[in-house]
Amino acid sequence: MAELFISYAREDRGTAERLASxxxxxxxxxxxxxxxxxxxxxxxxxxxxLAAANCVLALWSKAAVHSEWVVEEAETARERGVFVPVMIEEVEPPLGFRRIHAADLIGWDGSAVHVGFDQxxxxxxxxLRRGGRCRAQRIHSRHRNSPQLSRWCRGDRRSLP
Incomplete structure (x- = not known):
């Protein structure tokens, strides 16, 4: 499964594709x-x-703040603690998201050299680091004495069941 999930409005497909790449x-x-x-x-x-993603990025734009899909996906991610809002246009996020600081990709053209993209x-x-600890804690109850879990907690993410 993918580590990252990008939530976006259909009108912002080009930006979502550049960001995914x-x-x-x-x-x-x-x-x-x-x-x-x-x-x-x-x-x-x-x-x-959405449920499997370790990090969910919601791309806020004029279209996205009115998209029921984007708002619902963002809410699900926020509840799980894996939400990262990203401003791609100068807009006010929907209620419930306005006090959450967002990454600034307004004007980003897809280049690797951009202050907002670096951040x-x-x-x-x-x-992802926070999510990894949470995932390890959830799995620990099922695999208490697992050598795989011990290796995973030391950083070997490939060994997790």
């Missing part, structure tokens, strides 16, 4: 809804991927 270069797996398998329902696949990379890394 840039984040992949940093070694993360990224999911956004361009990857819906044939024969599957959009809402089911999105719910599965976003650091912020994602922090969410």
């Amino acid at each position: 840039a984040l992949t270069v940093h070694g993360w797996t990224v999911w956004w809804d361009r990857h819906i398998p044939a024969g599957r329902r959009f809402d089911e696949v999105i719910a599965e991927r 976003l990379i650091k912020d994602i890394g922090e969410v």
